[in-house]
Amino acid sequence: MAFRGWYDLPGVIRNITISRRSGQWFASVQWEREVEEPAPSILPAVGIDMGVAVFAATSSGETIAPGDFGRKALRTLRKAQRAVSRKKKGSANRRKAVRRVRILHAKVANARKDFLHKLSTTIAKNHGTVVVEALQVRSMSASAKGSVEESGRNVRQKAGLNRSILNQGWRMFRTLLGYKLADRGGRLIEVPAAYTSQTCSVCGSVDPANRASQARFICTACGHSENADINAAKNILRRADCPLKPVEGYRVRRPIEAGSTRRAV
Secondary structure, three states: OOOOOOOOOOOOOEEEEEEEEEOEEEEEEEEOOOOOOOOOOOOOOEEEEOOOOOEEEHHHOOOOOOOOOOHHHHHHHHHHHHHHOOOOOOOHHHHHHHHHHHHHHHHHHHHHHHHHHHHHHHHHHHHEEEEEEEOOOOHHHOOOOOOOEOOOOOHHHHHHHHHHHHOOOOOHHHHHHHHHHHHOOOEEEEEEEOOOOOOOOOOOOHHHHHHHOEEEOOOOOOEEEEEEHHHHHHHHHHHHHOOOOOOOOHHHHOOOOOOOOOOOO
């Protein structure tokens, strides 16, 4: 079969896994070699606050807009899924329609991975320690439908929020950051997320009224005013002394979707 993209690997090939996704073939090559432990990084530390309206805000004052990959493709996906529902089960036309849906999902996933890889590489190259919140994505994106006895409220609004949360790829971003920092001698630290958006980064006052709006933070105690996400990122960086999970946990399990061949698993 035709093959492209191959180059000599500086190690011993252990196995090759052939897979097919959305009509495309992939070869995943696992190889092994001895490498020296990287020297501890001396680059500056940064805290990162993750969100939906803003994908990430750093304690240095930078904000990164979200990619909104799923939202851009939502209309096309709905049209393709309606086409599947109109086709006869077992027919060739239904198989073609299903394949179109899979290809659209693959394009969204590839665009998300590309965005997360580029962003995580940039951050890992410029910072020695990265501090993030230990967000429980599964709990945050739980359905609000409720039960038969007690139905939920604002179900459609919560469904839209859940879709936006899952579209960001927060967990993948943390995983990519973890192994890229480890390759460069850096550290990824997860800290408790409670009250980071309600705490003043100047005086330490905690008050729900401090969050004047989605984007603005105004402290009711000292009057400090700042972008709400950047203020939260500064609080996250300050909590680096009480980490929940060390970076070593990321060195063992490198994700398949990482797409890197620099280092053996």
